[in-house]
Amino acid sequence: MDWDKLRIFHAVADAGSLTHAGDKLNLSQSAVSRQVRGLEEQLHTNLFHRHARGLILTEQGELLFDATRAMSKRLDAAAARIRDSEEEVFGELRVTTTTGFGTLWLAPRMSKLYEQYPDLKVDLMLEERVLDLPMREADVAIRLKEPSQADLVRKRLMTVRMCLYASPTYLAANGTPEQLEDFSNHRLICQKAESNQVGAGLHLIQRLMMHDIKSLLTVNNYFGVLQAVVNNLGIGVLPDYLTQDFPDLVRILPDVRSTEVPVFLAYPEELRQSKRVAAFKGFVQEEIISYRKLLKES
Numbered sequence: 001m002d003w004d005k006l007r008i009f010h011a012v013a014d015a016g017s018l019t020h021a022g023d024k025l026n027l028s029q030s031a032v033s034r035q036v037r038g039l040e041e042q043l044h045t046n047l048f049h050r051h052a053r054g055l056i057l058t059e060q061g062e063l064l065f066d067a068t069r070a071m072s073k074r075l076d077a078a079a080a081r082i083r084d085s086e087e088e089v090f091g092e093l094r095v096t097t098t099t100g101f102g103t104l105w106l107a108p109r110m111s112k113l114y115e116q117y118p119d120l121k122v123d124l125m126l127e128e129r130v131l132d133l134p135m136r137e138a139d140v141a142i143r144l145k146e147p148s149q150a151d152l153v154r155k156r157l158m159t160v161r162m163c164l165y166a167s168p169t170y171l172a173a174n175g176t177p178e179q180l181e182d183f184s185n186h187r188l189i190c191q192k193a194e195s196n197q198v199g200a201g202l203h204l205i206q207r208l209m210m211h212d213i214k215s216l217l218t219v220n221n222y223f224g225v226l227q228a229v230v231n232n233l234g235i236g237v238l239p240d241y242l243t244q245d246f247p248d249l250v251r252i253l254p255d256v257r258s259t260e261v262p263v264f265l266a267y268p269e270e271l272r273q274s275k276r277v278a279a280f281k282g283f284v285q286e287e288i289i290s291y292r293k294l295l296k297e298s
Contacts, residue, residue, distance in 0.1 A: 001039075002038070004035070005035050005036075005039040005042070006039070006064075006071075008025060008032055009039050009065075010072060011024055012048070013047075013048075013055075013057055013061065013064075017054050018033055018055070036048070043064075047061035048061055070135065073135055073136035073137075074136065076136060089116075089117040089276055089279040090121075090276075092121045093120060093122050093123070093139050093276045094137075094139045095122055095123070095141070095280065096124075096125040096131045096137075096141045097126060097141065098126065098127075098144060098221075099126045099128065099221040099222070099223060100221050100222030100223055101142060102126035102142075103126060104226060105242075112286075113279075130143065133149070133152055133268050139268075139274075140265065140267045140280055141266050141267070142263065142266075143266060144198050144263055145199075145261070146264055151268065152267065152268060152269065153266065153268070153271075153272055154265070155265045156263070156264055157264065157284065157288050158241075158262075158263050158288050159260040159262050159263065160263060161239070161240050161258050161259070161260055162204050162237050162239055163239075163252075163256070163258070164237060164238075164251065164252040164256055165236055165249040165250065166235045166252055167231075167248070167249065169232045170229075170232040176250075177252060180253065181212075183208065183211050183235075184211070184213065186215070186235050187215035188216050188217070188234060188236075189216075189217045189219065189229060189233060189236040190216075190218060190236065190237040191205065191219060191222070191225065193205050193209065198261050201237060201239075201258055201261075203258060204256075204257070204258040207256075208256075215234070217233060225237065225238055226242065235252055239261075241291070244295065265281060267281075
């Protein structure tokens with residue numbers, strides 16, 4: 001199959017227009033159209049439904065577009081590996097993790113990474129959806145559970161627990177609960193039980209909900225929970241890695257906490273030799289060591 005025709009087909013399918021694809025490829029509309037028709041003749045099928053508003057992929061076109069999209073991601077990965085220098089760290093690195101861990105732990109420490117590698121360009125993608133690393137949706141992931149895919153290099157970084165925290169101002173005004181039954185006099189701040197979150201945190205929330213909680217504020221990520229807690233709205237369910245960066249938070253009912261949650265760093269096997277990945281991995285491991293040391297001292 002003609003690689004050039006596949007490249008042009010992919011651009012047309014991605015743009016949904018011969019004209020826009022031609023602009024991207026620096027080709028005329030007629031040249032793009034000829035290449036697409038040539039590919040259709042080679043495959044003996046129509047790849048697009050053509051109408052006045054543009055082009056829509058046929059079922060056969062969708063199948064081919066899925067293949068060219070996967071191929072494009074693989075080529076991008078190969079190009080990234082080729083660009084990795086023997087001695088320098090530069091270029092784009094796409095990192096994915098959860099909104100809570102990314103905003104509350106990782107992002108505040110990123111300045112140290114850029115001090116070491118000023119030419120690195122990090123694309124930090126924060127979302128609860130687990131991105132597909134082998135399909136090149138991201139280069140590196142930090143996940144609050146062990147990755148299930150077999151073709152990933154993984155490193156266990158640390159464990160965290162979900163605990164109860166409040167601000168000194170809130171406690172001064174409302175008192176400090178001494179047992180779970182006292183929560184009837186307090187506002188609980190947490191994620192919704194049905195929201196996408198760490199299983200251990202969910203189990204803790206379900207346990208708390210069994211008590212007579214009259215006032216409740218739910219937020220769809222830990223960053224929002226933290227903002228509500230530091231602004232004196234109530235007692236929040238938060239990960240214990242916050243204690244280093246928010247030392248004023250008061251731990252409530254120390255015996256009430258979730259089970260341990262493992263934190264893993266993972267990346268595709270094909271990026272094992274990547275200088276960019278190695279630099280990021282080294283940075284995270286150094287920060288974990290520093291984090292653990294400060295916890296022991298506190």
